[in-house]
Amino acid sequence: MPFYDASILRRQQEVSRSYYSNHRNRAWDSWKAIRCKKWKEIEWQGRLEWALLKQEWKWIAMFFVAEYFNLIMHNFVYWLEGKMWGASGPPPPLIDLGIIAFAGIFPLSYSWLVGFFLYLLIGMVLILCLGRLLLNNVPWGCPETVLEKREGETAALRTCCIPVPFVYICKRACQVLTIGLVLRVLSFLFTLEPNPADYCHPPFWDPPDALLEILGRIEIVGSCGDLLFSAHTLHAMAMMLTVLRHAPGLYLVTGLAVASMVMVVISMLAFKNHYSHDIVTAIYTSVLLWMLTPEPTVADCDLLKVELPPGDMWGGGR
Numbered sequence: 001m002p003f004y005d006a007s008i009l010r011r012q013q014e015v016s017r018s019y020y021s022n023h024r025n026r027a028w029d030s031w032k033a034i035r036c037k038k039w040k041e042i043e044w045q046g047r048l049e050w051a052l053l054k055q056e057w058k059w060i061a062m063f064f065v066a067e068y069f070n071l072i073m074h075n076f077v078y079w080l081e082g083k084m085w086g087a088s089g090p091p092p093p094l095i096d097l098g099i100i101a102f103a104g105i106f107p108l109s110y111s112w113l114v115g116f117f118l119y120l121l122i123g124m125v126l127i128l129c130l131g132r133l134l135l136n137n138v139p140w141g142c143p144e145t146v147l148e149k150r151e152g153e154t155a156a157l158r159t160c161c162i163p164v165p166f167v168y169i170c171k172r173a174c175q176v177l178t179i180g181l182v183l184r185v186l187s188f189l190f191t192l193e194p195n196p197a198d199y200c201h202p203p204f205w206d207p208p209d210a211l212l213e214i215l216g217r218i219e220i221v222g223s224c225g226d227l228l229f230s231a232h233t234l235h236a237m238a239m240m241l242t243v244l245r246h247a248p249g250l251y252l253v254t255g256l257a258v259a260s261m262v263m264v265v266i267s268m269l270a271f272k273n274h275y276s277h278d279i280v281t282a283i284y285t286s287v288l289l290w291m292l293t294p295e296p297t298v299a300d301c302d303l304l305k306v307e308l309p310p311g312d313m314w315g316g317g318r
Contacts, residue, residue: 056167066178079208090195090205094193120256125169195227
């Protein structure tokens with residue numbers, strides 16, 4: 001394992017954009033300098049991410065628990081609506097200006113658009129993961145940490161600029177989503193609203209009628225008991241904010257992320273999956289949660305304590 005000493009390992013919480021403007025000739029600030037990592041570098045980065053995952057797994061696990069809790073609770077509310085409204089289904093939906101403005105702009109056969117743009121945003125976040133694992137010198141444009149290493153008294157000082165590890169990025173997104181999903185359950189659990197979607201009215205009205213169905217029915221789209229606020233918007237906003245924060249230098253990717261977010265909102269109104277206030281509430285809730293969660297940096301990782309394989313971020317060996 002390489003030897004790191006606190007006196008020669010310098011961590012910076014933030015490297016601002018001025019860092020890039022003053023160092024235009026540096027390799028990692030040039031698109032032309034992008035290259036694939038050597039296998040030793042990929043192994044080191046992968047081991048680092050794995051070591052961090054073993055430390056930060058709790059928030060990621062809590063996210064999956066919150067997702068299942070959210071599914072159970074919206075099935076429960078759907079069951080409760082069935083008991084209160086009976087086989088005839090819910091009362092007429094509320095008047096919503098957003099739905100009136102966008103309903104019918106897409107054919108019903110295009111209802112897959114909501115999921116498509118949400119998964120596109122998720123895919124962009126996964127690209128951040130692969131990019132950090134496989135590529136060097138990518139001009140992410142985000143805060144990075146400068147690490148310096150000297151292997152001996154007379155050896156030259158070696159400098160490396162690395163972005164925030166993907167595990168820390170996932171941790172922050174999971175924090176936003178976990179807290180947001182709990183707040184969402186507390187919102188839709190106590191106020192029953194008639195869902196404007198066609199599949200929530202006869203002849204498609206089909207609430208669960210048994211405990212096993214409440215616990216086991218998995219419907220990402222198609223449930224009728226969870227309106228305020230929109231989970232699709234919450235997830236899409238968390239993904240978009242992640243891309244905007246950790247890859248602002250990739251203008252094509254960030255532009256596509258913003259456009260995808262807009263399409264998620266429009267398509268949900270067009271297919272009447274949610275009322276406008278469900279979407280607006282999800283947007284400002286996700287932004288507030290993002291602002292309240294800690295900003296992850298490489299400085300959060302104590303490289304002196306993390307067990308790493310032989311080699312380092314430069315691809316060197318013992």
